[in-house]
Amino acid sequence: MAGYDALLVVSFGGPEKPEDVMPFLENVVRGRDVPRERLLEVAEHYHQAGGVSPINRQCRDLIDALRPVVGLPIYWGNRNWHPFLADTMRQMAGDGVRRAAAFITAAYSSYSSCRQYLDDIAQARAQVPGAPAVVRLRHYFDHPGFVAAMTDHTRQAIDRLPAEHRAGARLVFTAHSIPLSMAATAGPDGGAYEEQLRATAALVAGDRPFDLVWQSRSGPPQVPWLEPDVCDHLAALRAAGTEAVVLVPIGFVSDHMEVVYDLDTEAAQVARDLGLHLTRAATAGTHPRFVSMVAELLAEPEPAPCPAGCCPAPRPRAARPAAAEGPR
Numbered sequence: 001m002a003g004y005d006a007l008l009v010v011s012f013g014g015p016e017k018p019e020d021v022m023p024f025l026e027n028v029v030r031g032r033d034v035p036r037e038r039l040l041e042v043a044e045h046y047h048q049a050g051g052v053s054p055i056n057r058q059c060r061d062l063i064d065a066l067r068p069v070v071g072l073p074i075y076w077g078n079r080n081w082h083p084f085l086a087d088t089m090r091q092m093a094g095d096g097v098r099r100a101a102a103f104i105t106a107a108y109s110s111y112s113s114c115r116q117y118l119d120d121i122a123q124a125r126a127q128v129p130g131a132p133a134v135v136r137l138r139h140y141f142d143h144p145g146f147v148a149a150m151t152d153h154t155r156q157a158i159d160r161l162p163a164e165h166r167a168g169a170r171l172v173f174t175a176h177s178i179p180l181s182m183a184a185t186a187g188p189d190g191g192a193y194e195e196q197l198r199a200t201a202a203l204v205a206g207d208r209p210f211d212l213v214w215q216s217r218s219g220p221p222q223v224p225w226l227e228p229d230v231c232d233h234l235a236a237l238r239a240a241g242t243e244a245v246v247l248v249p250i251g252f253v254s255d256h257m258e259v260v261y262d263l264d265t266e267a268a269q270v271a272r273d274l275g276l277h278l279t280r281a282a283t284a285g286t287h288p289r290f291v292s293m294v295a296e297l298l299a300e301p302e303p304a305p306c307p308a309g310c311c312p313a314p315r316p317r318a319a320r321p322a323a324a325e326g327p328r
């Protein structure tokens with residue numbers, strides 16, 4: 001173990017009651033170009049679930065599962081909702097933590113899934129005198145523990161299809177869409193988000209053919225994001241004669257809102273309308289191999305940090321002409 005005295009789980013955060021929904025969403029999109037209509041639409045997804053995102057519960061469950069295998073105090077801080085990283089950092093400093101390892105609940109390289117979390121950690125540390133050093137554990141998208149968990153869950157989802165459709169079912173891997181400009185600059189040499197997703201999907205698919213498609217597109221319609229969208233892809237597969245699909249949300253590590261709404265509600269409805277058999281693989285969650293992977297990462301020599309220019313921030317939201325925003 002590389003001399004860590006705590007594990008810090010870093011996650012996205014989500015609302016836990018209806019009054020949290022709008023302030024949470026405003027935190028998520030601060031400084032980004034997300035149309036108001038899109039925000040209100042997404043707010044409705046949360047309200048349909050009682051104003052509660054599953055993600056915080058899932059972080060608590062992961063931490064409970066990690067406790068017996070990690071042998072270190074475990075802390076948890078989020079980017080967008082309580083417990084906020086800065087508060088957690090304050091608590092760690094108060095407890096005398098000197099050197100923490102950070103496990104981020106996002107597996108791939110891109111600004112949104114990597115650099116933004118690193119910036120969050122740096123900002124939280126900057127707010128807290130005596131904050132511990134934080135060493136981010138390495139990327140784990142192709143770690144055998146993550147791959148084994150997803151392979152297991154994919155097998156289970158295939159087995160939930162009617163027996164006669166199992167052999168021929170198409171595996172459709174999904175990940176959060178990101179703007180093409182962000183995809184182009186992901187990782188040290190660009191393109192890493194899509195490359196890593198494709199590599200992991202190939203490991204999980206084994207001998208089966210598979211597709212990699214995108215979900216949960218945000219942003220203004222004129223900005224290009226990764227395509228095709230999962231729902232459009234289901235229609236294209238059906239038109240080409242496919243009868244059964246297994247969705248594998250390889251881009252996420254827990255069954256949070258974007259999985260349960262965008263796949264289990266929206267994509268599932270599209271599949272029903274198309275007459276397509278559809279099951280969805282569980283994400284890694286608290287699968288024992290995913291949990292033991294974290295212990296294995298902690299035992300590795302200290303990883304090198306991401307190079308400075310890797311996964312750069314997108315250009316800040318363009319300033320609008322004052323007349324467009326001011327009162328008329």
Ligand SMILES: CC1=C(CCC(=O)O)c2cc3nc(cc4[nH]c(cc5[nH]c(cc1n2)c(C)c5CCC(=O)O)c(CCC(=O)O)c4C)C(CCC(=O)O)=C3C
Pocket residue numbers: 012013014015025028029032034038039042053054055105106107110112113176177178179216217218219251252256257258
């Ligand atoms: C790559 C990626 C991941 C995977 C990596 C990771 O896991 O971090 C991810 C995860 C998540 N995204 C989530 C929620 C949201 N993402 C949004 C908006 C955006 N996501 C983006 C990218 C990603 N997002 C981007 C480029 C935007 C546009 C605004 C911006 O440039 O930042 C919005 C705004 C409304 C909208 O959808 O338009 C919401 C509410 C939740 C929580 C779910 C829950 O509550 O259970 C999770 C785990």
Ligand SMILES: [Fe+2]
Pocket residue numbers: 176
């Ligand atoms: Fe997102």
